[in-house]
Every structure is written in structure tokens, then in C-alpha cells.
Amino acid sequence: MAAKPDKTEELADLWPGQSVPLLKALHILTQNGGLNADSRRKLKQVQHLAQLIKPAIDAALSHTDQPVLADLGAGKSYLGFVLYDLYFxxxxxxxxxxxxxxxxxxxxxxxxxxxxxxxxxxFVEGRIGEAGVGPVDIVTALHACDTATDEAILFALKHDAKTIALVPCCQAELARELEDAKGPMQQLWRHPIQRREFGAHLTNVLRGLFLEAQGYKVRVTELTGLEHSLKNEFIFAARHQRANPRARAEFEKLAKDVGAAPSLLRDFLAAPSSAE
Ligand SMILES: C[S@@+](CC[C@H](N)C(=O)[O-])C[C@H]1O[C@@H](n2cnc3c(N)ncnc32)[C@H](O)[C@@H]1O
Incomplete structure (x- = not known):
């Protein structure tokens, strides 16, 4: 006979005050209160992110009467539900x-x-790039696919968000661009797997520089251990000035030297309205 799930151990994955009925409705917990390997991984990611974002939510709650958090590329909205349940x-x-x-x-x-x-x-149904929702204090985007993370960055600028928390997903745009990019560093992305990995790395480096250029202080760390997700880079940006021309120059130099950049961010900088 199969061993019964250890409910106590599984519930030990939850935080005090976390709603069990909500986690069942989200199918993170089974109707018996169990947790399978996939949902345990997702719960760990979401809880870890919730912990990392908590100081920003606390700050928003102390400065603003009705702070707004926008979760972009929300999927089943695990993150939004957990943040609401725990904090809002x-x-x-x-x-x-x-x-x-x-x-x-x-x-x-x-x-x-x-x-x-x-x-x-x-909940707003539609593309991040086309959504307009009024003032937003905090933007989150957990595994928003490919260029949707760039849409999330531009959404944050459009809504003047003070804090942005991103965990990018797979990235394919730059791997395609790198196929045609020639130059002194081209050996770095000679093979398809290297183009994919270097392209994803370059994308996140340029995202960080772009955010710095827009006046954010940027921190890039690991979200959780790689056993929980391979898409694990956490980019946290907090606004501290209006603009940073040096970071903008670094973005432009790197994009030119390599011959590739996320098109949404490059086009934003090229627009006349973004000139210093
Ligand atoms: C990999 S899922 C992640 C969902 C959720 N954030 C999570 O971590 O569980 C990405 C989600 O983003 C949505 N998405 C992708 N591109 C989008 C866009 N441009 N605008 C709005 N949603 C988008 C997809 O439909 C999908 O539900």
C-alpha cells in the first residue's frame, strides 16, 4: 500500500497565515492538502519572491494609502494571489x-x-505592452515569456513604478540576432546552444543597464536554488534618480560591440522622446 502523504510535512512548506483554501483553489495543494513535486517547486519560487518583495510592499504601504502592485504575464496568478493573501x-x-x-x-x-x-x-486581459491601468507602485513579472519581460520593463516606466521585480523566462530574440552578428567576439556564440545561453545572458545584462539608464538602482541575484527552476535570475530595480546617462552609454556601447539588443528596449532609447 502506498504511503500516505505526510500532511504535516507538506503543510510545513506553507507560511503562517497562508490560506489553505486559496492554495487548493489554485491547485497548488490537492484537495487532501497534498503537494506534488511541481507544485512544491512553484510554491517555493513564489514564496521566495514574496519574501524578497516584502520590503518594497511594506515601504509602499507606509508611503501610500492604496499602493498598487501589477503582476505582468500573470498566468494562473499564483504570485498575485500569494502576495494579496500574505500582505495586502x-x-x-x-x-x-x-x-x-x-x-x-x-x-x-x-x-x-x-x-x-x-x-x-x-485582472486585465490582454498584452502587457498594450495595458494601461493607472498609477502603479510595484511591478512584478515572474517568468514572463521571451520579450514579455521587456514589455514589463516598458510598462513599469509608463506607469512610473518605483520598484520592479523580474525573473525572466526563456529568451530567443537575441539568439536569432546573434546568428548574423559578426565581430571580434563572435566565437562566444558560435554554436546554437551558445547563442541561446549567451543571448539570454546578454539580454539580462542589457535589461539591467537599461533600467539603470532609466534611473533605477539594480540588483541581480539568484531567485532560488537551481533545483527549483532553471530560469532563476532575479532582477530587482528600485528608482533612485531620474536618469543615468553613463549606464545608457554602456547599454549603447555593449549593444553596438556585440551587434544585438532587445528590440523593444533599443527602440525605446532610439525614440526622440527618450533623448536626454
Ligand atoms: C511561463 S508563464 C508564467 C506565469 C506566471 N507568472 C507564473 O510564474 O506562474 C507566462 C505567462 O505570460 C503570458 N504572456 C506571455 N506574453 C505575454 C504578453 N505579451 N502579455 C501578457 N501576457 C503574456 C502567457 O500567456 C503565460 O500565461
Whole structure:
């Protein structure tokens, strides 16, 4: 006979005050309170990110009456729900807005929010790049696919977000560009797997420089151990000045030297409105 899941051990993965009915509605916990390997991994990522973002949420709650957090490329909105459950519901104020392109995921998230009584959660159906939601204090994007992370960065600028927390997903755009990029460093991306890995690394380096150029202080660290996810780079940006021309020059030099850059960020800088 198969061993019964150790409920106590599984529930030990939860934080004090975390809603078990919510985690069941999200299918992170089974109806018996169990946790499979995939959902344990997701829960760990989301909880770790929640812990890293907590100081920014606390700061927003102390400076603003109704702080707004936008979670972009929300998917099943695990992150938004956990942040609301842990921080915004106990505070009794503040709003979480999920932006997601897939209508089915938005419909399910709206239903779970209504059933959970999470009245200050909203969901916008559509592309991040086209969404406009009013002032936003904090932007999060966990594994927003490919260039959706760049859309999230531009969304944060458009909404004047003070804090941005990104965990980028797979990146394919620069690997394609690197195929045609020649120059003194081209041996670095000679083979397809190297183009994919170097392209993803270069993308995140340029994202960090871009955010610095826009006046954010940027920290890049690991989200959780690689056993939880291979897409594990955590980019945290907090606004501290209006602009940083030196970082902008570094972005432009690196993009020129290598011959590739995320097109949305490059086009943003090339637009006349972005000139210093
Ligand atoms: C890999 S999933 C991650 C979902 C969620 N953040 C999580 O970590 O569980 C990426 C999600 O982003 C959505 N997405 C991708 N590109 C998007 C875009 N440009 N605008 C809005 N949503 C997008 C996809 O539909 C998908 O649900």
C-alpha cells in the first residue's frame, strides 16, 4: 500500500497565515492538502519572491494609502494571489492587478478572487505592452515569456513604478540576432546552444543597464536554488534618480560591440522622446 502523504510535512512548506483554501483553489495543494513535486517547486519560487518583495510592499504601504502592485504575464496568478493573501489582505488596503494575455486564465483568476473575497484584486486581459491601468507602485513579472519581460520593463516606466521585480523566462530574440552578428567576439556564440545561453545572458545584462539608464538602482541575484527552476535570475530595480546617462552609454556601447539588443528596449532609447 502506498504511503500516505505526510500532511504535516507538506503543510510545513506553507507560511503562517497562508490560506489553505486559496492554495487548493489554485491547485497548488490537492484537495487532501497534498503537494506534488511541481507544485512544491512553484510554491517555493513564489514564496521566495514574496519574501524578497516584502520590503518594497511594506515601504509602499507606509508611503501610500492604496499602493498598487501589477503582476505582468500573470498566468494562473499564483504570485498575485500569494502576495494579496500574505500582505495586502492583512493590511486591508492596496490593490493587486494581474495582466495576462490568455482569457481562460483571466476568467479562472477572476473566479478564484471572487470566491476568496479578494475584492482588491483585478485582472486585465490582454498584452502587457498594450495595458494601461493607472498609477502603479510595484511591478512584478515572474517568468514572463521571451520579450514579455521587456514589455514589463516598458510598462513599469509608463506607469512610473518605483520598484520592479523580474525573473525572466526563456529568451530567443537575441539568439536569432546573434546568428548574423559578426565581430571580434563572435566565437562566444558560435554554436546554437551558445547563442541561446549567451543571448539570454546578454539580454539580462542589457535589461539591467537599461533600467539603470532609466534611473533605477539594480540588483541581480539568484531567485532560488537551481533545483527549483532553471530560469532563476532575479532582477530587482528600485528608482533612485531620474536618469543615468553613463549606464545608457554602456547599454549603447555593449549593444553596438556585440551587434544585438532587445528590440523593444533599443527602440525605446532610439525614440526622440527618450533623448536626454
Ligand atoms: C511561463 S508563464 C508564467 C506565469 C506566471 N507568472 C507564473 O510564474 O506562474 C507566462 C505567462 O505570460 C503570458 N504572456 C506571455 N506574453 C505575454 C504578453 N505579451 N502579455 C501578457 N501576457 C503574456 C502567457 O500567456 C503565460 O500565461
Amino acid at each position: 489582505a492583512p493590511a486591508g488596503r492596496g490593490k493587486v492587478i494581474g495582466v495576462e494575455a490568455r482569457p481562460d486564465l483571466v476568467a479562472t483568476a477572476r473566479r478564484i478572487a471572487a470566491e476568496s473575497g479578494f475584492a482588491r484584486m483585478e
